[in-house]
Amino acid sequence: MTVTPAQALAALADNKNVLLYGPPGTGKTWLLSNIINLLNSRPEAEGGRPVLNVGNPAEVFGVAGEGEIDLPLPKNMTFDWVTFHQSYSYEEFIIGKFPLPKEGGVVLQPFFGLLMNAAINLSESGPDAGHIIIIDELNRANASQVFGEFITEQPLRVQKTHMR
Amino acid sequence: MIIKIAEIWSMRISAATLYNIERTTDDNPVGGGGAVYIQVAGGLVADLLQFLRSEYPNNGEVIELEVGNFLSPTKPKEMLTFSSKSQGRMRIANQNRHRAIRLSAWSPEEGFPSLEAGQNTEDARAVLEQIEGLRIFLVRGEDGDVWAGYTVGEANEAQAKQPFAAINWGTATSGGYWRYEEKK
Numbered sequence: 001m002t003v004t005p006a007q008a009l010a011a012l013a014d015n016k017n018v019l020l021y022g023p024p025g026t027g028k029t030w031l032l033s034n035i036i037n038l039l040n041s042r043p044e045a046e047g048g049r050p051v052l053n054v055g056n057p058a059e060v061f062g063v064a065g066e067g068e069i070d071l072p073l074p075k076n077m078t079f080d081w082v083t084f085h086q087s088y089s090y091e092e093f094i095i096g097k098f099p100l101p102k103e104g105g106v107v108l109q110p111f112f113g114l115l116m117n118a119a120i121n122l123s124e125s126g127p128d129a130g131h132i133i134i135i136d137e138l139n140r141a142n143a144s145q146v147f148g149e150f151i152t153e154q155p156l157r158v159q160k161t162h163m164r
Numbered sequence: 165m166i167i168k169i170a171e172i173w174s175m176r177i178s179a180a181t182l183y184n185i186e187r188t189t190d191d192n193p194v195g196g197g198g199a200v201y202i203q204v205a206g207g208l209v210a211d212l213l214q215f216l217r218s219e220y221p222n223n224g225e226v227i228e229l230e231v232g233n234f235l236s237p238t239k240p241k242e243m244l245t246f247s248s249k250s251q252g253r254m255r256i257a258n259q260n261r262h263r264a265i266r267l268s269a270w271s272p273e274e275g276f277p278s279l280e281a282g283q284n285t286e287d288a289r290a291v292l293e294q295i296e297g298l299r300i301f302l303v304r305g306e307d308g309d310v311w312a313g314y315t316v317g318e319a320n321e322a323q324a325k326q327p328f329a330a331i332n333w334g335t336a337t338s339g340g341y342w343r344y345e346e347k348k
Contacts, residue, residue, distance in 0.1 A: 051169060054235075128322070
């Protein structure tokens, strides 16, 4: 099926995770790049076309750009793009220790990985904030090695969209 | 449902108006039944008529406007009735919820501020001060449909960026009219 960037993002309204799958060469990575383009082109609050969000008491008035797509996303969206590979690990995605030079030697310094970093940033942001992690080539990494306990801790409710 | 705003008319609700549309059936002023309408001050009439796309109505004439409820869009559309009043003012008729059928978008069921039975204008003033202002608005969408609603308090950071922020939130102005114009 043909999936548009807006449809893929709209699926996030009901699902924390959206999985795009299909044979090679069917445009999954291309779609991801277009999702990034769409997120980057979201209109700023100032200067956009005012809209009335009928039936939405939390935000009666909003802003949309000309030709915009109604995205069920917080206003202040940030995102990361990562490509998994065979060596991608828990230390990079959740938390790990990395060597840092110190006093002529090396110390192991703990670092938050992509997911933890995003979660911490969001916890310090307002209610209008959101974050999307786009993972390309998900199946190239060892899932249990990357996600660790988050496979069970995190409700991995997935909407699957098949591309062909 | 997202409606692109073509026009908006907004008006701050005064303590006297809030009292008029809230007082109960046995709370009548001496010598009359008392007002049951929302009064539109003379300074806002031109803006209202622009929104209504109408001339000032002669005495006895009414202007009707079908509106939707901004919080409950599946409710049936309702009719607002506008008429003239002395000294160039206008009124939005039949808005006392105890003596008429108030527009549902402006009802306590939708969170619209209310008064207890027996409370007076001073109580209304206290309510409005506590919530930092109450405004009713009419929005005409790009498709021509009109939606009625209200705002409470000052604009938040996002609302303050709206081009009609000054007329639709807070207490600094009495209200006004705004129309979207295509950027060239």
